[in-house]
Amino acid sequence: MRNKRDYHLEAPTWCPGCGIFALFDALKTTAAAMDLDPEHMVVVTGIGCHGRLSNYFKAYGFHGLHGRVLPVAAGIKLSNPGLQVLGVSGDGDAYSIGLSHFIHALRKNINLTYLVVDNRVYALTLGQTSPTSSLGFVSKSTPYGSKEVPLDGIRMALAAGGTFLARGFSGQSSRLASLIERGMKHKGFALIEVLSPCVTQNKLYSYEWYKENVYLLEDDSSYDPRDRNHAWERLNAGGKIPVGLIYEESRPSYEELVLPKKEKPLVFNDLKIDMPKFENYLQKFR
Numbered sequence: 421m422r423n424k425r426d427y428h429l430e431a432p433t434w435c436p437g438c439g440i441f442a443l444f445d446a447l448k449t450t451a452a453a454m455d456l457d458p459e460h461m462v463v464v465t466g467i468g469c470h471g472r473l474s475n476y477f478k479a480y481g482f483h484g485l486h487g488r489v490l491p492v493a494a495g496i497k498l499s500n501p502g503l504q505v506l507g508v509s510g511d512g513d514a515y516s517i518g519l520s521h522f523i524h525a526l527r528k529n530i531n532l533t534y535l536v537v538d539n540r541v542y543a544l545t546l547g548q549t550s551p552t553s554s555l556g557f558v559s560k561s562t563p564y565g566s567k568e569v570p571l572d573g574i575r576m577a578l579a580a581g582g583t584f585l586a587r588g589f590s591g592q593s594s595r596l597a598s599l600i601e602r603g604m605k606h607k608g609f610a611l612i613e614v615l616s617p618c619v620t621q622n623k624l625y626s627y628e629w630y631k632e633n634v635y636l637l638e639d640d641s642s643y644d645p646r647d648r649n650h651a652w653e654r655l656n657a658g659g660k661i662p663v664g665l666i667y668e669e670s671r672p673s674y675e676e677l678v679l680p681k682k683e684k685p686l687v688f689n690d691l692k693i694d695m696p697k698f699e700n701y702l703q704k705f706r
């Protein structure tokens with residue numbers, strides 16, 4: 421049986437108090453609880469402070485281009501479906517430059533776990549307004565306050581046909597770990613948005629602010645995450661932010677529908693290279 425240390429590659433360099441530490445911890449807890457083999461896990465990250473997670477977590481990692489986590493993760497999963505593939509984005513990475521990939525991965529229901537670190541700011545680039553920053557948010561890019569209505573990733577995901585939608589808070593690491601575990605066991609695309617304070621670039625949304633402004637869905641026994649209308653009402657209600665499992669449904673994953681049953685996954689194909697032909701191709705680039 422593995423333990424958390426088996427997934428710890430090196431000490432992170434995030435600012436002391438950064439919310440991403442809690443996600444890192446929750447991910448190690450989940451991987452240990454599920455006894456996942458690091459050799460069968462791949463963590464794909466985007467560009468941003470969140471992106472460094474693939475450098476610290478012990479598994480295969482792919483630190484790619486800004487906004488392109490999902491195409492890379494989907495390509496890995498479809499060519500080798502036996503792998504546990506996780507994507508990690510920031511709110512900018514997922515809901516701004518990567519938004520089209522997000523919507524299409526949801527409607528396809530590709531079997532991935534997607535963790536979106538929502539700190540309501542572009543942190544790595546030193547604090548510009550992001551798609552989830554609130555109206556009036558003052559930053560280096562909006563010195564007179566943001567004039568744009570913020571996006572709600574979970575609402576967009578529900579509208580796009582998402583089959584597992586959850587929201588965690590980095591001030592509640594063990595709850596976050598159990599949401600990640602449920603997401604990883606879900607057959608299809610699992611979105612877990614993580615409310616994650618950026619203590620350096622976004623002083624407005626602190627741990628204290630979130631503690632006062634979130635509520636746990638699990639405390640409401642009348643809430644049924646399998647009821648789409650219920651989820652929609654909650655997401656539109658305004659006021660405090662719901663945290664927990666928001667919506668879940670069963671639908672075949674993309675792999676189940678498109679991968680040929682009798683053939684081996686692409687990754688096990690014998691990719692014999694015809695050397696003379698290959699040399700010919702190379703000549704064109706010389």
Ligand SMILES: Cc1ncc(C[n+]2csc(CCOP(=O)(O)OP(=O)(O)O)c2C)c(N)n1
Nearest residue numbers: 467468469470486510511512513542543544
């Ligand atoms: C194609 C491209 N455009 C812009 C950038 C500059 N850039 C780097 S990180 C970033 C935004 C980071 O914000 P977010 O994705 O929310 O991640 P965080 O740093 O908050 O974790 C931007 C705009 C880039 N690296 N590549």
Ligand code: SF4
Nearest residue numbers: 435438469543618619
């Ligand atoms: S700038 Fe913000 S998001 Fe980036 S490491 Fe520091 S606290 Fe975390």
